[in-house]
Amino acid sequence: MCIRDRFSTVVTLTHAEAQVIAGDTFTTALLSGEMLAGNVAFDLSAGAYTLQYATPWLADSIPVVVRDPVQAEMITVPDMNASSLATVTAHITNTGFTPISGTLQGMAAFANTLVPLELAPNATVVVPLSLDLTLAPVGMHPITVTLYDGTGLPLLSSVSVITVPDAGVTLTAIPTDTVVTAGQWLTLSFGVANQGTAPATALLTMTLGNFVDEAKTLWLRGGENGTLDFACYIPEGMSGDALVGNYWFAGQRYDLVLPIAGVDLDVQSTWDQLVYTPGTTATLSFTLTNQNAASTPPLEVYVAYADQTVTHTLTLAGSAVGTFDVELRAQADASPLVFYGVYAADEQRGIHLNTTYLHPMHSDVTVLLDRSVYSPGDLVEATLVTTATTGVLTVTAPGFTTALQLPAASFQFTLPTGFNARHIFPRLCTE
Numbered sequence: 001m002c003i004r005d006r007f008s009t010v011v012t013l014t015h016a017e018a019q020v021i022a023g024d025t026f027t028t029a030l031l032s033g034e035m036l037a038g039n040v041a042f043d044l045s046a047g048a049y050t051l052q053y054a055t056p057w058l059a060d061s062i063p064v065v066v067r068d069p070v071q072a073e074m075i076t077v078p079d080m081n082a083s084s085l086a087t088v089t090a091h092i093t094n095t096g097f098t099p100i101s102g103t104l105q106g107m108a109a110f111a112n113t114l115v116p117l118e119l120a121p122n123a124t125v126v127v128p129l130s131l132d133l134t135l136a137p138v139g140m141h142p143i144t145v146t147l148y149d150g151t152g153l154p155l156l157s158s159v160s161v162i163t164v165p166d167a168g169v170t171l172t173a174i175p176t177d178t179v180v181t182a183g184q185w186l187t188l189s190f191g192v193a194n195q196g197t198a199p200a201t202a203l204l205t206m207t208l209g210n211f212v213d214e215a216k217t218l219w220l221r222g223g224e225n226g227t228l229d230f231a232c233y234i235p236e237g238m239s240g241d242a243l244v245g246n247y248w249f250a251g252q253r254y255d256l257v258l259p260i261a262g263v264d265l266d267v268q269s270t271w272d273q274l275v276y277t278p279g280t281t282a283t284l285s286f287t288l289t290n291q292n293a294a295s296t297p298p299l300e301v302y303v304a305y306a307d308q309t310v311t312h313t314l315t316l317a318g319s320a321v322g323t324f325d326v327e328l329r330a331q332a333d334a335s336p337l338v339f340y341g342v343y344a345a346d347e348q349r350g351i352h353l354n355t356t357y358l359h360p361m362h363s364d365v366t367v368l369l370d371r372s373v374y375s376p377g378d379l380v381e382a383t384l385v386t387t388a389t390t391g392v393l394t395v396t397a398p399g400f401t402t403a404l405q406l407p408a409a410s411f412q413f414t415l416p417t418g419f420n421a422r423h424i425f426p427r428l429c430t431e
Helices: none
Strands: 004-015 022-029 047-054 059-066 072-079 085-094 100-107 112-119 122-131 139-148 154-166 169-173 184-194 199-209 212-220 227-232 242-249 252-262 265-271 282-289 299-305 306-313 320-329 337-344 349-357 365-369 379-386 393-396 400-405 410-412 428-430
Touching: 004 282, 022 139, 072 139, 072 154, 085 100, 085 139, 085 154, 112 122, 122 139, 169 199, 184 199, 184 212, 199 227, 227 428, 265 306, 265 337, 265 349, 282 299, 282 337, 299 320, 306 320, 400 410
Parallel strands: none
Antiparallel strands: 004 022, 004 047, 047 059, 072 085, 085 122, 100 112, 100 139, 139 154, 169 184, 184 227, 199 212, 199 242, 242 252, 265 282, 282 320, 299 306, 299 337, 337 349, 365 379, 379 410, 393 400, 393 428
16 A cells, blocks of 8 residues: 655755745655655856755755856965066966956056966966066055956956065175286276165265276166276386275265285295305306286396396296396405395386395305394304315304314204394314
8 A cells, every 4th residue: 555645845045144035845745665856946146055955854955156157266466576576476266167268467557467368167377467666666556456358348356565665776796806907907896786676776986096086877677786897097117006995885985995916926046056266156046936827027136246236137927937047256355245136127116135145265164054143042053165074173152162073064053042142153173
């Protein structure tokens, strides 16, 4: 036996704000085990709804979202990391059920940009819109991002606010390590940067000796870098000096001192013998090494001994070595001191000055000390030159006495700490 049940089903549709906007009630009669399907139709605008239904035995609800054929959502995020550009990033989602084919526009009072856009249903795209800040005044500026459909009608828009700070022009490089060489052109380069977003003009005033007295400017966009260059010629004759000047930037004065590269020589001199018989020729050999990469100016070497003078001229390329000999006649009654100097020939400026000794041979024995100046407590080293080949040589010096068995060639002693005589004359006696 089949039993037919008759009951009512109530259907209610509410808006997101819980406002009932539609409803229906229908009665159904079903036999035991029978199933029946049907439709409920509502004419709704786009939005979010809740469909509720209830029978004598159960009740439930279903969320319902009605979409427009063309519908989208957008979030915009401003970014000021690029100081010369303002970038607004738009995150757009097509929430409609038809593709969007349109244009995305970023608009500000100082600039605008357009980007074509194609977006499938339920798809999301991220679009950066960059605006040039060259013409943007300092202050806060709204940027409106608008999505237009294919017919040019606006679908939605969003507004972001950016702040354009004042320009910040700074020095990024100062020519403190510039190598200055006499007889060459000098260029001093100052690095400048606009660390703000607004355009600005960098101004630097430079004074350098009698060679530079000038102001220079450079227009910089926001975030742009550049250089301000000052050039002048440094004349010959200034090697070893220093250029002293100053520069003004952003209302502040700064001093600048640049040494002028001089001639860097290593000078070595050696004799061909330890002692010389009076009247014979003594040869003094010179080795000059240019320790700079640049060539030297013309050089003049001057040697003076007793009543004799000798000059020699040369020029050395970068890192070059020059050698030459000077011949002098040994004199018995002359001071053994030999003076020599290396000069810049054109300027007659001393580069290297020094002395050495031309020792004449004495009749029996000659004592050569390792240097000419000592302090109390110093070690004195002496070399003997003698024609004697056998015998005993007695040596007496301040605080020191010894007997040397020839052919001994040297001896040494330490000056007493209280010794203050101006000269040391070891006494020698042969047996």
